Amino acid sequence: MTSQIRAFRSDDPGDARSVAAVRRATIPYLVCTAETVAWEVAQAPAGQRRRLLVAEDADGTATGCAEAGLVAGSVEPGRGFLHTVVPPGRRGRGTGSALVAAGEAYLAGLAVRRVYSWVAADGHAAGFAGRRGYLPSRQAHFLGRGLDRAALPELPEPLPPGVTLHRVAEFADDLRPLYEADTECAADEPGDVPVGRTPYPQWLRHNWQRPDWNAELSSVALVDGRVAAYSVAQTDGVDRYWSGMTGTRRAFRGRGLARLAKLAALRRARAAGYRHAYTGNDATNEPMLAVNRRLGYAEVATEWRCVKRI
Incomplete structure (x- = not known):
């Protein structure tokens, strides 16, 4: 029925x-x-x-x-x-x-007039979507790794010159530096729908005031006191950790700072008792895929971004 x-x-x-x-x-x-x-x-x-x-x-x-x-x-x-x-x-x-x-x-x-949908590449959903006129346009991967048993790399000691690592909770009084970094990084993400700049109050409300956002685990890398890279942590309060966004500002790329920020967040997540870590990347985002592989992530599922004209 x-x-x-x-x-x-x-x-x-x-x-x-x-x-x-x-x-x-x-x-x-x-x-x-x-x-x-x-x-x-x-x-x-x-x-x-x-x-x-x-x-x-x-x-x-x-x-x-x-x-x-x-x-x-x-x-x-x-x-x-x-x-x-x-x-x-x-x-x-x-x-x-x-x-x-x-x-x-x-x-x-x-x-x-144009509908976008994420469709699992599981041998069933793609055929279901295709029969209803949804055509695949790009691929993304879910990646995962264990936190409770698999080893995590150590943070370098000392950190590179000028680099310090912090919890986002330390920026609670003013998240605008993170807003500027996130806006810049989001603009460079692969995608098929051009979007404009999100106003700061809306960004704050719809990203950093979510009930699953974890300010204690989310991580920021500063270089000489400036926000250079960050990794956002979302958690379910039980055993799952999701990397909502990891990025590095353009002026600081190529120095391994995204990996440092994400590794710091993962190590705190493990210490807090989280057992499973997941993240997602566009299939064309090779730099971030490489960072995640170095951190021990492996592909666990794939999905298609599909489009239909109505």
Whole structure:
């Protein structure tokens, strides 16, 4: 029997728990908690027009979910996103088709003409997407490594001249230096939708005030007192650690500072009891892929960025 599709219920904590469970069952590499799901819905930028859809059986059990909206910050009109998630044990019953249809109908009402979606390269999802008109455009990889048993490299002693390592928590009074670094690094990331500069208050709210962001584990490398590189840590409060973003400002690249910042964050994560570390990289981002391999990460899954005109 096909699941029924409805809007996410912001006033029902059980809905956030159900969506988090669906996402974890489908993409276990991502840090996802009920608190994060509820926060993302409540704090989505108004211009994103984001909608979270939930599929459920007749008994109320969540069988999948999808999120749809406008690409935040896109400088090109008519760009939207639709990400559909159905756990492996729930596939083949029409749930994914119903979610995609509902999501596309919503986007059409927003005058979206081009829809972007991340699709797992798992032998099933790509065929599902292709039959519905979604064409692959670029690849990305999930990478993971253990923290509880596998060895981590030591930090160099001493650090390179002029370099100091810090926790982001030390910058709590003024995150603007990190904002400037993140804005510069994000502009250089591979992507297929041009986006403009995010205003500082919005950046602060939608990145660094997330409930899963961990200021104690996130790391910053300074060179002569200036922010040169950083690594953002997101955690689930249990055993999973996700590197949300690692970057080095242009003037400091080629000196191994991203690796230092990320290694410092990983070592703190292990000391805090986290057992699994994951990250994600565009397949063309060879410099960051090389950093992660040197830190002991290995590819655990691949996904396609797919596009459809509607």
